[in-house]
Amino acid sequence: MSVLVYTENWDNQFKKLSFELVSYASSVAKQLNTNVVALSIGALSQEQLASLSQYGADKVLSLENPDFKTFNALQYAKAITEAAQQEKAEVLVFANNISTRAVAPRVAVKLDAGFVSGCVSLPESISPFVVTKKAFSGKAMAKVQINKGLKILSLNQNAFGLIPNAKPFVSETFNSTLATSNAKLLETRKSSGKMSVLDAEILVSGGRGLKKAENFALLEQASDIFGATATVACTKPVADLEWRPHSEHVGQTGKVVAPNLYFAVGISGAIQHLAGITSSKVIVAINTDKDAPIFEAADYGIIGDALEVMPKLNESLKTFKSKS
Numbered sequence: 001m002s003v004l005v006y007t008e009n010w011d012n013q014f015k016k017l018s019f020e021l022v023s024y025a026s027s028v029a030k031q032l033n034t035n036v037v038a039l040s041i042g043a044l045s046q047e048q049l050a051s052l053s054q055y056g057a058d059k060v061l062s063l064e065n066p067d068f069k070t071f072n073a074l075q076y077a078k079a080i081t082e083a084a085q086q087e088k089a090e091v092l093v094f095a096n097n098i099s100t101r102a103v104a105p106r107v108a109v110k111l112d113a114g115f116v117s118g119c120v121s122l123p124e125s126i127s128p129f130v131v132t133k134k135a136f137s138g139k140a141m142a143k144v145q146i147n148k149g150l151k152i153l154s155l156n157q158n159a160f161g162l163i164p165n166a167k168p169f170v171s172e173t174f175n176s177t178l179a180t181s182n183a184k185l186l187e188t189r190k191s192s193g194k195m196s197v198l199d200a201e202i203l204v205s206g207g208r209g210l211k212k213a214e215n216f217a218l219l220e221q222a223s224d225i226f227g228a229t230a231t232v233a234c235t236k237p238v239a240d241l242e243w244r245p246h247s248e249h250v251g252q253t254g255k256v257v258a259p260n261l262y263f264a265v266g267i268s269g270a271i272q273h274l275a276g277i278t279s280s281k282v283i284v285a286i287n288t289d290k291d292a293p294i295f296e297a298a299d300y301g302i303i304g305d306a307l308e309v310m311p312k313l314n315e316s317l318k319t320f321k322s323k324s
């Protein structure tokens with residue numbers, strides 16, 4: 001028996017989310033008194049693979065088949081199912097993000113498992129198996145009981161945190177063959193060089209308070225100063241007005257993000273926007289209206305005109321960066 005965690009990587013590098021998943025899986029394994037097996041798919045270095053054992057992985061399975069280089073939900077679901085069978089997993093842990101949302105339900109069907117997405121904490125009981133998840137766009141919590149023998153949980157980013165728990169590094173090569181499929185992926189192309197709002201660790205997000213599309217240059221400047229892990233996001237009206245592309249629109253009808261740092265600049269904080277950002281670790285709001293609802297969700301607030309605050313913030317960030 002084991003807890004199997006699928007540890008996603010980005011360009012063959014693990015991120016904080018990967019370690020958060022292993023930390024979570026390790027704590028679930030402790031509750032079940034069993035081992036944690038981490039599955040990695042991609043050509044990752046030994047150093048990268050070993051980093052998983054720092055957060056409690058008892059064994060790392062590494063699938064390096066070049067056929068898996070491009071993400072394909074059918075393919076990944078088949079491999080993860082085979083790994084779960086090999087390791088006799090009783091719980092599988094995934095991230096609750098856009099790619100695993102296409103994989104985890106497929107694995108659940110293949111293994112006849114019970115699946116709960118969007119978990120926010122450890123199972124509150126093991127027998128019966130009960131977990132808590134976010135519901136109604138994050139405005140409520142739901143307790144769900146899984147009655148199947150095999151359980152699949154997907155964890156919201158930043159919901160659990162990191163728990164260092166160093167174990168000896170044990171790795172094993174894992175093989176899986178290509179799935180037969182009626183559809184074949186021929187090519188994927190990036191729509192732009194910019195990082196997706198889903199992957200960014202820092203989001204500088206703007207609302208209608210920025211007044212016009214050109215003023216988003218201030219947010220782009222901030223994002224550039226923060227560096228490669230930052231990008232710009234926006235509210236729905238901003239995308240509707242075509243000030244920014246819809247791929248940046250965050251919220252109930254847009255992307256649900258969970259960065260480490262979210263700047264809400266000229267954003268009122270409507271419930272539909274908050275639905276997409278409440279898993280952010282730290283929220284900083286800049287707004288002229290001291291009563292704007294965004295300040296209730298924010299950890300830090302600046303009451304002021306974004307067109308005056310942002311240039312000063314960018315200057316301070318530049319100075320800070322040049323010294324660090």
Ligand SMILES: Cc1cc2nc3c(=O)[nH]c(=O)nc-3n(C[C@H](O)[C@H](O)[C@H](O)COP(=O)(O)OP(=O)(O)OC[C@H]3O[C@@H](n4cnc5c(N)ncnc54)[C@H](O)[C@@H]3O)c2cc1C
Pocket residue numbers: 206207208209210234235236237238249250251252253254265266267268269270271272273276286287288289292304305306307
């Ligand atoms: C079914 C449905 C789904 C929706 N889905 C989404 C969604 O997914 N995402 C989303 O974002 N919205 C969504 N909305 C829209 C949502 O209800 C709000 O209308 C929207 O989030 C408001 O966007 P905003 O904050 O940019 O604009 P506004 O509400 O107009 O707020 C602008 C803010 O900027 C401040 N401001 C003005 N000037 C300045 C200045 N110079 N400096 C600093 N601050 C300033 C104002 O005080 C105000 O708080 C949805 C609505 C519905 C009905």
